[in-house]
Structures are given as C-alpha cells and as structure tokens.
Amino acid sequence: MSDSLHQEVTRLLSLGRTSEALASGEAVATDWARRGQALRAIALCRVLLQLEPAHTGTPQLLADLYSRPPKPPRGAAPAPAAEALPRVPLFSQLDRESFMAVLGTLxxxxxxxxxxxxxxxxxxxxxxxxxxxxxxxxxxxxxxxxxxxxxxxxxxxxxxxxxxxxxxxxxxxxxxxxxxxxxxxxxxxxRVAMKHPAVTETVRTFYRERLLANVLRSNPVFTALTPEQRQALSGIFELKMVGAGQVIIDQGQKGDGLYLLLHGQCTPLFRHPDGKQTAFPSLREGDVFGEISLLLGQPATATVRAETPTHLLRLGRDAFEQYLASQPRVRAALMRLGTERLLHISKLLSGRAVLEGDQRV
The missing domain is CATH 2.60.120.10 (Jelly Rolls)
Structure with missing residues (x-):
C-alpha cells in the first residue's frame, strides 16, 4: 500500500463503482486513520462517497476516532483514555454528528x-x-x-x-x-449549520483561534508570552465584525476594550475643537489599538473608523485589567507602544494647539 494519496485516488477511480473499489478504499482509509494520517483518510473517504454516496463505514470510523468526544453524564466516571491521535484542525472540535455532516460537504x-x-x-x-x-x-x-x-x-x-x-x-x-x-x-x-447549530460556534472559535495565533506570534506586544499563555489568551477575546464606515472607538467616549485587527483596514481620526479632522496612518492586520485609553483610564481622544469590512478581536475592559494584573511585561509593551504612538502623533499635529494626551486612542 502506498502512502501517496494521489496514487490511491487514481487507483480507486480506475476501479470505478465496484465492490472491490469500496472494500479496498475503506481498508486503506481505515489503516491511515488508525495510524494518525487523518487528512489522507478524510480525503480518501470523500472519494469513497463519490463512488457510493450511501457509504457510511468510513465516515463513522473517522468520526469515532477524530471528533470531539461527548461529555460524560454528571456524576459518571470519565471514559478510559483512548489511544492518542493527532487533532485535526476544526474537525476535532466538532461533535460526532456534526463531524460527519461537515465531512459530507468537503x-x-x-x-x-x-x-x-x-x-x-x-x-x-x-x-x-x-x-x-x-x-x-x-x-x-x-x-x-x-x-x-x-x-x-x-x-x-x-x-x-x-x-x-x-x-x-x-x-x-x-x-x-x-x-x-x-x-x-x-x-x-x-446549510450544515441549519441542522447542526453547534457548527456555527465551532467555526467562529476555530477562526478566532487561528487568526489570533497569527497575530500573537507576529505582534511584538505579545512575543513575551509562552504558547500556553497565548492559548489561554485566545479564550477571553471576543470576535467582532464591523462594516465599512462603522466607528469602533469614538473620540470622547470611555474606552471599552483592547482591539486586535485581524482582517481589514481602519483609520484613526483626531477631531479638533473647530470640527476639522486629522487622519493618521491606517491600522492594518495585526495592529493593536485602544490600549492608551484603558491603561490611563481616560476617554478616547481619537476615533477609529473601519474603512473596509473588518474582523476584530476585543478584550473587554474588565478582562483586560484582570489579565494585565498577571502580565506586567505585556503591560510594559503596551505602554511602550502607546508612547511611540503619542510621539508620532505629536509630530503629525505639530503646530496645532492640542492638549497633551488629546491624541490618544
């Protein structure tokens, strides 16, 4: 048996809709699944379903091995530990029925x-x-x-x-x-989520964790965190989606959280006493904002507006304060970021009568 998925798919398709193709393909997929090669097994399962849409053996096996196990009833003894198999992104976060339903859409x-x-x-x-x-x-x-x-x-x-x-x-x-x-x-x-509503929240969680992991790896504010700390942090961020033109932070209002920009583009705007606005350099994927208002407990002194459909992660004020109490290095990094922004903004506004701190977001 080859470990090449392409060779195996070619072989099965050459056999056509025959009992030999189904039996042989199921045996290979089972072997791959039990050896931890889940993706190859899932892909081969899709070929089997193409040959025989009513085929259930392989989907059920994959769901048993790789879906999220059900929670034991209250008071029941935990199930014995199964043989460790690698987790499959997204799929291992689905329950058994949702796993099989999503597999059928691939x-x-x-x-x-x-x-x-x-x-x-x-x-x-x-x-x-x-x-x-x-x-x-x-x-x-x-x-x-x-x-x-x-x-x-x-x-x-x-x-x-x-x-x-x-x-x-x-x-x-x-x-x-x-x-x-x-x-x-x-x-x-x-369509699957209409029958299996839990799929929606699972996908949102997967999306949030994936994009947050990318941001935390690349953003200098969070480089001091261990992988375990980054994972813990992902659980307290809220996914927020806003449309183009929507205001995320409003100048003069109390800051409500720390924001991480996952996807899209935002513009910080300073509103002068005469009503005119100064636009600052755009915020892009991976940028953090809202930190100065939270750290200093002051109203936001600039507006942040989404220029495109934008996906954000928001860490609310209470969670922000609780989290930073145990992460002094992250607090220090946010303060450095805020200070650099204040200096930069001061240069952009040089020559204007602006009170100290009025540039802060």
Missing part, C-alpha cells in the same frame, strides 16, 4: 504545478486544507511587485477568512508541485 481538489487555488482580489467563498503537496502564498504589492510570503505543506489550513465573510482574497495561493486539497465551502457549511 470537495477533494487536485492542482497541477502553477495552478492557482486562490487568486488575490477575488471574493473568498471557501477555505482549504492541504492534504498532499506544496503551495506558495504570494501577494501583489504596490507597483505590481509580487512577493512570496509563505510556503505551505501537508496539513496547513488557508483561506479561513472565507468561513466568516465573502471578503476579497488578500493573497494568491499557487501550487508549486502536484497538490491535493480539501475545499470547504462557506455556503455548504451554512
């Missing part, structure tokens, strides 16, 4: 070298899980310069913003070798 796609899986600027309608192969993530910058920003391999998720909204793709993803990927459509997922 499409297995094959991409030749040089073929785009995602194209920058196009509306996002689905997310992908790379099962086999390699892809590059490239972004077209100003001046038509194209830059490779990441290379992804087996097991990597990408395009997850499309699970929450039809935002334009921020980058192009192109296969650099023969690649097989599982595609999960937002439309199909929404």
């Amino acid at each position: 499409e297995l796609r094959t991409y030749q070298p040089g073929q785009n899986l995602i194209t920058q600027g196009e509306p996002g309608r689905s997310t992908f899980l790379l099962v086999e192969g390699q892809v590059d993530v490239t972004r077209q910058l100003e001046g038509n310069e194209r830059r490779t920003i990441a290379s992804l391999k087996d097991g990597d998720f990408f395009g997850e913003i499309a699970l929450m909204s039809e935002s334009p793709r921020m980058a192009t993803v192109v296969a650099t070798q023969l690649s097989l990927a599982l595609e999960l459509s937002r439309t199909r997922l929404e």
Whole structure:
C-alpha cells in the first residue's frame, strides 16, 4: 500500500463503482486513520462517497476516532483514555454528528504545478486544507511587485477568512508541485449549520483561534508570552465584525476594550475643537489599538473608523485589567507602544494647539 494519496485516488477511480473499489478504499482509509494520517483518510473517504454516496463505514470510523468526544453524564466516571491521535484542525472540535455532516460537504481538489487555488482580489467563498503537496502564498504589492510570503505543506489550513465573510482574497495561493486539497465551502457549511447549530460556534472559535495565533506570534506586544499563555489568551477575546464606515472607538467616549485587527483596514481620526479632522496612518492586520485609553483610564481622544469590512478581536475592559494584573511585561509593551504612538502623533499635529494626551486612542 502506498502512502501517496494521489496514487490511491487514481487507483480507486480506475476501479470505478465496484465492490472491490469500496472494500479496498475503506481498508486503506481505515489503516491511515488508525495510524494518525487523518487528512489522507478524510480525503480518501470523500472519494469513497463519490463512488457510493450511501457509504457510511468510513465516515463513522473517522468520526469515532477524530471528533470531539461527548461529555460524560454528571456524576459518571470519565471514559478510559483512548489511544492518542493527532487533532485535526476544526474537525476535532466538532461533535460526532456534526463531524460527519461537515465531512459530507468537503470537495477533494487536485492542482497541477502553477495552478492557482486562490487568486488575490477575488471574493473568498471557501477555505482549504492541504492534504498532499506544496503551495506558495504570494501577494501583489504596490507597483505590481509580487512577493512570496509563505510556503505551505501537508496539513496547513488557508483561506479561513472565507468561513466568516465573502471578503476579497488578500493573497494568491499557487501550487508549486502536484497538490491535493480539501475545499470547504462557506455556503455548504451554512446549510450544515441549519441542522447542526453547534457548527456555527465551532467555526467562529476555530477562526478566532487561528487568526489570533497569527497575530500573537507576529505582534511584538505579545512575543513575551509562552504558547500556553497565548492559548489561554485566545479564550477571553471576543470576535467582532464591523462594516465599512462603522466607528469602533469614538473620540470622547470611555474606552471599552483592547482591539486586535485581524482582517481589514481602519483609520484613526483626531477631531479638533473647530470640527476639522486629522487622519493618521491606517491600522492594518495585526495592529493593536485602544490600549492608551484603558491603561490611563481616560476617554478616547481619537476615533477609529473601519474603512473596509473588518474582523476584530476585543478584550473587554474588565478582562483586560484582570489579565494585565498577571502580565506586567505585556503591560510594559503596551505602554511602550502607546508612547511611540503619542510621539508620532505629536509630530503629525505639530503646530496645532492640542492638549497633551488629546491624541490618544
């Protein structure tokens, strides 16, 4: 038996809708699943369902092995520990029935070298899980310069913003070798959620944790945190989505939380006594804002407005104060960030009569 998914798919499809194909494919998928190769097993399961839509053996096995186990009844002894298997992003957060329902919506796609899986600027309608192969993530910058920003391999998720909204793709993803990927459509997922409402919250949690993990890894404010501390922090942030033109922080109002910008673009605006406004450099993915108002306990002295449909994570005032009490290094990093912003904003407003602190967000 080969561990190549592409070879196995080709072999099964050549056998056609026969009992031999189903029996052989189920045996291979079972072996892969029990050896921890869940993604290959899930992908092969999709081929089996293509050959025989009524096939249930493999989906049930995968759900038993990889879905979230049910909570034991109150007072009952915990179930004996199962053999440790690797968690599958998103799928291992679903209960058994939801797991099987979502599995039924997946499409297995094959991409030749040089073929785009995602194209920058196009509306996002689905997310992908790379099962086999390699892809590059490239972004077209100003001046038509194209830059490779990441290379992804087996097991990597990408395009997850499309699970929450039809935002334009921020980058192009192109296969650099023969690649097989599982595609999960937002439309199909929404249909599943109508019958399995828990899927909606599971997807939101997955999305929030994925994007927050990226922000925390790259943002200098949180580099001092251990992976365990970052994981704990992800559980207290609230996912918030706002439309273009919506005000997130209003000048003169009490700051209500610390914000992390996950997706989109926001503009800070300072309103002068005569009503005129000064726009400051845009905030983009990964930026933090709202920290100075919280740290100093003052009303926000600038407005932050979403320029595009925007996804944010918000840490409310009470949670912010409780969390920072145990993280002095994060508090210090936020204070440094705020001080740098104040100096920068002061330069932008030089020559104007602005009271100290009036630039703070």
